[in-house]
Amino acid sequence: MQKPKQQLSLFDSTCLIVGIIIGVGIYQMAPDIAKGAGSMRGVAGIWILGGLFSLCGALSYAELATAYPQEGGDYVYLGRAYGKWAGFLFGWAQLAIVRPGDIAVMAFAFATYASAVWDPLAGTVFPYGQQIYAISATIILTLVNVIGVREGKWTQNLLTTVKAVGLLLIVVTACLASPKIVKTETAGQLPFSLALIFVLFTYGGWNEMAYVAAEVRDSRRNIVRALFLGTSAVIVLYLMVNGAFLYVLGYQGLASSKAVAVDTVAAVIPHLAGVLIGALICISALGAVNGLIFAGARISYAMGTDHHLFRWLGQWHQRFETPAVALLLQGAITVTLIIVLGSFVNAVLYTAATVYSFYLASTMAVVVLRFKEPHVERPYRVFGYPVTPIIFVGTCAFLIYSAVIYKPWIALFSCGLLLLGLPLWMLSNRMRDHLLK
DSSP: OOOOOOOBOHHHHHHHHHHHHOSSHHHHSHHHHHHHHOSHHHHHHHHHHHHHHHHHHHHHHHHHHHHSOOTTTHHHHHHHHHOHHHHHHHHHHIIIIIHHHHHHHHHHHHHHHHHHHOOTTTTSSOOOHHHHHHHHHHHHHHHHHHHOHHHHHHHHHHHHHHHHHHHHHHHHHHHTSOOOOOSOOOOOSSOHHHHHHHHHHHHTTGGGGGGGGGGBTTHHHHHHHHHHHHHHHHHHHHHHHHHHHHHHHHHHHHHHOSSHHHHHHHTTOTTTHHHHHHHHHHHHHHHHHHHHHHHHHHHHHHHHHHOGGGGGGOOOOTTTOSOHHHHHHHHHHHHHHHHHHOSHHHHHHHHHHHHHHHHHHHHHHHHHHHHHOTTSOOSOOOTTTTHHHHHHHHHHHHHHHHHHHHOHHHHHHHHHHHHTHHHHHHHHHHHHHHHHO
């Protein structure tokens, strides 16, 4: 059977992480985060805090990814830590809830700004222009990743480089503007806890490295390097961009802005700001969509290699050298969600509680596996153990609680769909036992 090849360099791996993390959250959520932070110093503090929490999670995953450098990431760690049922449940959640939902979130974000830059259906009675943009992006990038790993990674590297340069250009443009001097600052209008949830959502995606560990060259060293470099680079970029927002708009201007990046650039080039920023956000969203598609199909592929019920997903295409079947199914479910959910917010709420539940379980797996499999070689041991993983576990528990309290019915539906994985697990085992007889 055709298997993954080690084709991802340190630069490819770092671009994958940065490209997935930097989506559109920095543009859409920066004003609300500022409201919760309460002051200019609070803005810097909450972005640093969120970055450090994320780095704790990334370092914990680095130990797991270097000890078990296989396709599937959390699917592998959970199965080894708690039993194969846990890995199966994770794979099922990624297939039905998390991964298609995350791709839909970024596809909707792309559609929002793409239609603002150019909407051929403007002025018509057809109300589904954004869905068409979102579906088109999903289909095209899925097919790019089906064709080959090289095509997928080159697309990712290009989009990531462009979006990082675009963020730096916002910073440079801000330096050319006259600073906004604000003598007084008022308290934020949102709870600090909600602002922290937004920050951590914006930093989400660093764990994607674990899903392609088997395709990373010199994985023992490069996985840790990519996780650290990628997460650290995003922290620095986010701090620079928020500094640019505050320099040009001031705290009150940032907190009250409806389009913060456009308002910042408009201080220097008012006539081109809307088009330039709209194009930049489109590229950022596409980079995230491509990275999520690339990494996500590896989870379904890993589950298909282990479980008879989904064996048809565990096929590595001999000609394209990609998990083509898993990619196509992932794309089909995403398109369905785009049609059914219909909006960015609904797509976010569809995934939130489930995502952080598995973050928590996988981070705890660092502790569990040290006791359960002490003889497994660990090329990297998480710095600050056990405090580092415990900090991130506490952060995840807080986010799960907040998501359930905010939208209990959506959380209940997501939980029900997740638990559907348990009878599927039993059915898969029966199929296996029947074939062994």
